[in-house]
Amino acid sequence: MVFFTFGFLVGIYNYFYYHENKRWRIFFSLLASICASGFILVLYPALQVPFGYLILLFLIAFFMDFRHKVKFDKFDAVSIGLAIFITGLIVIVSLITSWDSLMGVLHTIYPGNRVSVGGDFAKKDIFLFLTNWKMQFQDVVYNNNSELSSFYHFFFVILLMSPVLFYKKIKENSYGFLLFIFCVFNLIWMSVRFPTFFAKITLWSYVPEERAYLAFSLSAILLSIWFIHYIWEQKKLALLPQILIVGFNLGLYFFALYTGNLRLYLSKLEIIMILVLxxxxxxxxxxxxxxxFSLVLVGVVLFTGSGVNPVARGVNAVYEKELAQSVMEIEKKDPNQVWAGERMMHAYLPMLGVHTFNGTAFTPNLDSWKPLDPTGKHEDIYNRYSHIYVEIGNNEQQFELLNADAFVVRLGLEDLKKYNIKYLVTYENIDKFATETIQLKQLYGPDTNGAYIYQVIY
Incomplete structure (x- = not known):
């Protein structure tokens, strides 16, 4: 999404910047059309909407920048028309071939009918970027690491200086001003509940606060880059304003680090080190x-990523596990049988090439749940994009929504029979659930993780 956004903006800007060169015009119009197609076909409104507004703001800035510098000619009609044609062709063909899946997603409870109205974001988590450096060494104790890392930026320095930066200077600082407005709106969206009507008419109903935070953070980086260039071209600030700005930001950082969830993650010494740096x-x-400044900032960025290894060789971590070897051996001897697995097996078993009852449903198959829910009583739970967890027991079948994109279905042995599930991966001994008509044969386990493999015999 970010790639397509920046690619489109680079294409549009350079189309006008190199307007005198027809070859460059063709090249950048094609770049813009390809990136526009990619942006549309990502089909992830949670980021498409805020980035779409960001693109619109940049287009306004481009217009203000080039309106007196560029004169359109007949060649523009050809190059722009070609770009629009290519974009339309790619999008239309893709939509036609994916129409059924697209309609399936649009008619889900989540994300199709999700309505966000803002205001549901912990204010202190706006400063999560202050902990980026530590996440490579220690997991966060209260949430998912992969959703907590953020972008380094200087937005709150810019916020305090905004009257000086933009008062009577909007035209000359148009790029910075529009980025600033975009950042401020995202902050407001995260902090304040809006009327549902406003959310829907602006399409921000598709944007949960966590995704607005991503849009804010990314645009705050761009704003920070603009600000660094701008401030270094100006006369140096007096000492008192500098002290006020530093004090204001350190006060915000201390409040976020010491009074929120982050206090559970950082020691007092680490908080002091963060504030000093x-x-x-x-x-x-x-x-x-x-x-x-550049040396320190680059050092922080490099240190933050120094312990992260982005390169992995081979897939031994997946296929060389004892459990994986056993699953694949069973599949080889008895292929094309239906498996079900507890915990994270919904993601692991499909990687091993077995037909899995529970996995990740990108588009829900409502008919597949009729044997368990013939009246559709629980449709609000499973009619969604979801990670499907299974628990095996002798309890009555039950659906439970874990979060917006995950639910658990609890299956008794009779429920297994409805789907002809032959093999199970569980994390406890389930021999006690066997009956006279349905037997359980343990084939594997328990291993060091407590995993078992059972064959269900009807």
Whole structure:
């Protein structure tokens, strides 16, 4: 999504910047059309909507920048028309071939009928970027690491300086101003509940607060880059304003780090280190100590990613596990049988090439749940994009929604028979659930993770 957004903007900007060169016009119009097609076909409104508004704001800035510099000619009609034709062709063909799946998603409870109205984001989590450096070494204790990492930025420095930056200077600082407005709106959306009518008419009803935070953070990076360039071209601030700006930001950071969930993750010494380093960075920035600031900032960024290995060789971590070997051996001897697995087996078993009852449903198959829910009583739970968890027992079948994109279905042995499920991966001994008509044969386990494999004999 980010790639397509930036690719489209780069294409549009350079189309006008190199307007005198027809070859460049063709190249950048094609780049813009390909990226526009990709942006549309991602089909993830939670980010398409905010990034769409960001694109619109940049297009406004481009218009203000080039309106007196560029004169359109007949060649523009050809190049722009070609770009629109290519974009339309790619999108239309893709939509036609994917129409059934698209309609299936649109008619789900989630995400098709999700309505966000803002205001449901923990304010202190806006400062999660202050913990980026530690996440490579230690998991966060209260949430999912992969959803907590963020972007380094200087938005709250810019916020305090915004009257000086933009008062009577909007035209000359148009890019910075529009990015600032976009960031502010995302912050407001995360912090304040809006009327449902406003959310729907602006399409922000598709944007949960967590995704608005991503849009805010990304645009805050762009704004920070603009600000660094701008502030270094201006006269250095007096000492008192610098002290106020540094103090204001450190106060915000301390409040977020010491009074919220992050206090469970960071020690007092680590909080002090973060505050000192943040204060030094802001002070160097405002004092126009370009080389020292750049050195410290690059050092922080490199250190943050130094312990993350983005390169993996082979897939031994998946296929060399004892459990995986046993599953694949059974599948080889008795292929094309239906499996079901507890916990994360909904994701692991499909990786091993077995036909799995529970997996990740990108589009729900409502008919498949009729044997368990003939009246559709629980349709609100399973009519969604979802990770499907299973629990095996002798209890009555029950659906339970875990979160917006996950639910658990509890299956008794009679329920297994309805789907002809032959093999199970469980995390407890289930011999006690066997009956005279349905037997359970243990084929594997328990291993070091407590996993078992059972064959169900009807």
């Amino acid at each position: 943040a204060g030094v960075l802001i002070f160097l920035l405002l004092n126009k100590r370009k080389y020292l």
